[in-house]
Amino acid sequence: MSVKTSRMETPPASVSRREADLWNLGVLPILVLGSLSGLLGVYWDISWHIDKGRDTFFTPPHNFIYLAILIVLVMSLYALVRDRRESPLHLTVGRFRLHPGVLIVSVGAALELFFTPADELWHRLFGMDVTLWAPMHLIGVMGLSLLGFGGLITSWIERRLSAHRVRQQLFGYSSLLFAATFLGWSMLFLAEYEFNIPAFPMLWHPLLLAGLPTFTLVLVANLRPVPWAATWTAVLFTLIRGLLAGWLMTSAGFDLAGETRPLIPMLIVSGLAADLLVRRRLPRWQLGFILGVISLLANLPLVEAAKINWHSGALLTGVPLGLALSMALAYLGAAVAAALEPNPVEADRPVEVGRGVQV
Numbered sequence: 001m002s003v004k005t006s007r008m009e010t011p012p013a014s015v016s017r018r019e020a021d022l023w024n025l026g027v028l029p030i031l032v033l034g035s036l037s038g039l040l041g042v043y044w045d046i047s048w049h050i051d052k053g054r055d056t057f058f059t060p061p062h063n064f065i066y067l068a069i070l071i072v073l074v075m076s077l078y079a080l081v082r083d084r085r086e087s088p089l090h091l092t093v094g095r096f097r098l099h100p101g102v103l104i105v106s107v108g109a110a111l112e113l114f115f116t117p118a119d120e121l122w123h124r125l126f127g128m129d130v131t132l133w134a135p136m137h138l139i140g141v142m143g144l145s146l147l148g149f150g151g152l153i154t155s156w157i158e159r160r161l162s163a164h165r166v167r168q169q170l171f172g173y174s175s176l177l178f179a180a181t182f183l184g185w186s187m188l189f190l191a192e193y194e195f196n197i198p199a200f201p202m203l204w205h206p207l208l209l210a211g212l213p214t215f216t217l218v219l220v221a222n223l224r225p226v227p228w229a230a231t232w233t234a235v236l237f238t239l240i241r242g243l244l245a246g247w248l249m250t251s252a253g254f255d256l257a258g259e260t261r262p263l264i265p266m267l268i269v270s271g272l273a274a275d276l277l278v279r280r281r282l283p284r285w286q287l288g289f290i291l292g293v294i295s296l297l298a299n300l301p302l303v304e305a306a307k308i309n310w311h312s313g314a315l316l317t318g319v320p321l322g323l324a325l326s327m328a329l330a331y332l333g334a335a336v337a338a339a340l341e342p343n344p345v346e347a348d349r350p351v352e353v354g355r356g357v358q359v
Helices: 027-052 060-082 100-126 135-161 165-194 204-223 229-252 268-279 284-305 312-340
Strands: 091-093 096-098
Touching: 027 060, 027 100, 027 135, 027 165, 027 229, 060 100, 060 135, 096 100, 100 135, 135 165, 135 204, 165 204, 165 229, 204 229, 204 268, 204 284, 204 312, 229 268, 268 284, 284 312
Parallel strands: none
Antiparallel strands: 091 096
16 A cells, blocks of 8 residues: 655654654554454354354354453553653643543443443343344444544554654554544444344435445545545455455354355445545535435445345435435534644644653
8 A cells, every 4th residue: 555644743852763652562553453353353243143143142253352352451551551641632630641542442442341241131131132233232332433433543643743754654554544443333333234134224224324434534534644544444444344254254164154244335435535525625514415425326336236125215214314414424523633633823833742651
């Protein structure tokens, strides 16, 4: 992937040449692998449930998810304890200086690990769920989404704090990986429709398909950790989902997964459109409307090929609501990006970092 990092910040003179950042601590690589592993585990688990049922609390996909998220939680807590840098981008909580991105990751991982025994208790009290949108499942998906979002924020902040262009490029690439996994977690809400086993009305499929990709794509298109960031995010998302499908097919041959395969949403055109439209500085409502329309049209051939029934009633209700959701998420994505950007007065001033990471 031949890309160049854009909008490099001026290297702060107060940072030593050999930075002890979260990559040197080994935190970011583990968070990337943990986020990817969690996404793989969830789709593996859904396939397992569809074709094999839910045998026990300790099924292979469950164990894989638990281990991945536990490692992420341990590493994020480790980062919160060991990171002692004093910068305007860290949160001050009493005597502690906390990394905002890592804090989000740790909250998401803790929420996910809380969900696992709570979900087991829910099944024992109320029986088996037939939908991903059960209350305990939604809590788990929320925790996993926070993991991806927090990783993106972590990489972005590390890039702002970095003193060297090579490190800024490294954090730009890791931002793309986290953005792709965050997009994957966002699209997980569509899993029932991707596996073509919907438990809720069909109107939710076009509604969510039009709206959900918009937040991540608008956010990363505005942040631009690398040129054409939204396009690369969508490409990486597609590659990750393709590798995930390959894993499901391979593991099914060893009776480790079900035979059912999910539909992979086509978001590359939406990512390309996000990059082009953000550059034109369109009003946010127009940006969201156009991205919602493109997401729907780009996926229409896949929906037809998969024989998913978008009947007229679903389209008449789902499409307008989906476009409204896309416009709202375009506002939110642009607002989050603006909050993460330095203001014009600070844009040309280096981020001052006090004490380094204690190792």
